[in-house]
Amino acid sequence: MARRPLPRILSTGSAQIARGRDLARTAADSATDVLHPLITMSRGLRRLAAAGRRKWADTPKDRRGPLLFLVASVVLVVALVPYGPLLAVITLMSAAAWHGRDRTPPAPAGPDEAQTKRLESLYEALVPYFSVPEDPAPLYAHGGEWEKAFPSYEFDDSGRVCHLSIHYPAYFTDGEPDARARIEQLLHAKSGRGREYRFEWDEEGNLLTVTVLPPLPTDVAAQRFVTAPGEIVLGLTDPAGVPRTLPLTFGEERRDVPPVVWRTGTRSTEPHLLVVGDPGSGTTTLLRSVVLQALQHGDVLIVEGGGTGEFACLGGRDGVLAVECGPAGALAGLEWAANETERRLIAANRARQAGHAPPEDTRRPLWIVLDRPTVLGHLSAAEGRVDPQSLLQVPLRHGRAAGVTVVVAEQFDALDSLSDAVRDHTRARVVLGPASTDRLEAVLGSPPRTTPAPDVPPGRGYARLGSGPVHRLQVPATPDPYDEATSETHRQAVLSLLPPHTAPTDAAPAAEPVPDPGDGAASGMASGGPVAAPVAVTAEG
Numbered sequence: 406m407a408r409r410p411l412p413r414i415l416s417t418g419s420a421q422i423a424r425g426r427d428l429a430r431t432a433a434d435s436a437t438d439v440l441h442p443l444i445t446m447s448r449g450l451r452r453l454a455a456a457g458r459r460k461w462a463d464t465p466k467d468r469r470g471p472l473l474f475l476v477a478s479v480v481l482v483v484a485l486v487p488y489g490p491l492l493a494v495i496t497l498m499s500a501a502a503w504h505g506r507d508r509t510p511p512a513p514a515g516p517d518e519a520q521t522k523r524l525e526s527l528y529e530a531l532v533p534y535f536s537v538p539e540d541p542a543p544l545y546a547h548g549g550e551w552e553k554a555f556p557s558y559e560f561d562d563s564g565r566v567c568h569l570s571i572h573y574p575a576y577f578t579d580g581e582p583d584a585r586a587r588i589e590q591l592l593h594a595k596s597g598r599g600r601e602y603r604f605e606w607d608e609e610g611n612l613l614t615v616t617v618l619p620p621l622p623t624d625v626a627a628q629r630f631v632t633a634p635g636e637i638v639l640g641l642t643d644p645a646g647v648p649r650t651l652p653l654t655f656g657e658e659r660r661d662v663p664p665v666v667w668r669t670g671t672r673s674t675e676p677h678l679l680v681v682g683d684p685g686s687g688t689t690t691l692l693r694s695v696v697l698q699a700l701q702h703g704d705v706l707i708v709e710g711g712g713t714g715e716f717a718c719l720g721g722r723d724g725v726l727a728v729e730c731g732p733a734g735a736l737a738g739l740e741w742a743a744n745e746t747e748r749r750l751i752a753a754n755r756a757r758q759a760g761h762a763p764p765e766d767t768r769r770p771l772w773i774v775l776d777r778p779t780v781l782g783h784l785s786a787a788e789g790r791v792d793p794q795s796l797l798q799v800p801l802r803h804g805r806a807a808g809v810t811v812v813v814a815e816q817f818d819a820l821d822s823l824s825d826a827v828r829d830h831t832r833a834r835v836v837l838g839p840a841s842t843d844r845l846e847a848v849l850g851s852p853p854r855t856t857p858a859p860d861v862p863p864g865r866g867y868a869r870l871g872s873g874p875v876h877r878l879q880v881p882a883t884p885d886p887y888d889e890a891t892s893e894t895h896r897q898a899v900l901s902l903l904p905p906h907t908a909p910t911d912a913a914p915a916a917e918p919v920p921d922p923g924d925g926a927a928s929g930m931a932s933g934g935p936v937a938a939p940v941a942v943t944a945e946g
């Protein structure tokens with residue numbers, strides 16, 4: 406069958422639209438040129454009127470009468486003098502033209518002397534990397550023109566480069582990570598250490614863009630985030646990295662900030678999280694923040710290997726199944742969680758086969774949160790018990806389908822002791838604290854596009870969800886409210902997020918939960934869940 410030609414409107418439409426747009430732009434430019442004096446004068450009249458209004462407002466009330474009289478007299482005299490009104494109009498228009506002139510100072514023509522020196526020094530430093538002797542017209546040569554190599558640049562108030570575009574020759578091996586790393590290190594050192602840089606390589610355009618990143622805000626306190634069920638805010642990041650923002654309160658202020666949101670649940674592609682850091686980097690704080698968010702819609706079992714009672718504030722609260730601090734309690738709790746995962750799977754499977762919706766008691770999300778499980782593994786081995794991590798296999802492998810999420814925090818030096826199941830199934834990753842690029846790559850699977858900063862506040866690091874990009878991260882301050890060093894503002898912020906204490910089911914009075922550093926007895930337990938939660942853990946201790 407012969408193909409019918411496109412209607413004319415479709416084939417020539419875009420050309421006509423483009424021509425029309427050009428005509429409109431030319432007409433607008435000409436009109437602006439012709440009307441320029443008028444625009445200037447009307448702007449001047451507006452400014453004069455505003456000045457008059459200000460003067461009138463500033464004049465004390467008792468002097469307004471004489472002032473009005475003076476103005477009226479001047480108007481009368483001008484009106485009576487020959488050619489007075491004409492002269493007055495000419496004077497007024499001249500004054501308006503003078504006041505309405507464009508007063509924006511002309512942009513500086515180029516960099517000043519010190520800035521030029523910096524750019525020259527950067528250019529010279531790049532010459533050995535971006536030139537080869539065979540190049541007949543090298544873009545980079547000693548004593549060459551840096552203006553051609555750096556099409557755009559910006560300086561901060563301290564006179565250091567904060568943005569730079571760099572053209573490089575097409576033969577530079579920008580696809581090789583080592584070659585890139587050499588250039589990035591050099592630029593980092595020459596542009597000023599102690600700041601974080603982002604390097605964007607445009608391989609098609611042979612253009613490298615270097616941007617200095619402002620520090621992420623550290624004044625974000627724990628608070629309720631506006632998120633959907635199953636979404637967990639890990640922290641804040643750069644605006645360029647994520648598609649959405651969250652309205653957050655900073656004391657009295659409210660600001661929209663870009664968050665790193667981790668989606669959990671049955672549709673999540675990264676159903677479990679691993680957090681790694683050095684001591685004091687803020688891993689426990691991140692876990693506390695995750696637990697407070699998880700408790701909004703689910704039940705949480707907490708296993709604390711550090712034994713410092715940093716989750717004591719959560720003991721005995723609604724939704725907190727147990728806070729376990731020792732090997733015996735941890736093993737009992739994790740065994741229960743593994744059985745519960747299997748039970749949920751079987752129940753959901755049976756319901757599916759019968760053509761029913763999954764039963765109600767399999768739908769409430771269950772969270773298993775472990776802080777430093779390798780310590781418990783060590784203690785368990787000493788007592789001749791199994792490693793608690795071995796009980797995580799089922800929740801890690803089948804948790805996604807059963808609504809069970811596992812969160813593990815561990816220190817760098819114990820990473821080797823993490824089980825294969827933990828390493829294979831935790832596809833959401835966070836690294837906190839100062840870490841070299843190699844360490845970051847080892848945990849996140851990809852280096853960040855930014856240079857790691859040498860000094861970072863607690864809670865600062867990087868996050869990567871699955872195979873997505875590496876984001877800079879600042880965790881909201883969620884300290885232990887029972888810690889004496891915690892400020893009153895932060896204590897109140899965390900306390901306000903805690904669920905209410907679980908109503909006692911027997912006559913025993915509700916006691917304030919105290920972590921038991923001894924044999925692993927549960928420090929605070931409650932049956933907040935719809936199924937037989939590890940109350941047995943409590944009884945067995």
Ligand SMILES: Nc1ncnc2c1ncn2[C@@H]1O[C@H](COP(=O)(O)OP(=O)(O)OP(=O)(O)O)[C@@H](O)[C@H]1O
Binds near residue numbers: 691863
């Ligand atoms: N995001 C944060 N914002 C502000 N302060 C934080 C943040 N994260 C942690 N801190 C502070 O840093 C200190 C250490 O935090 P945290 O206990 O969470 O670290 P950690 O990595 O678990 O180390 P450790 O295992 O030694 O306890 C605490 O005083 C805590 O209040």
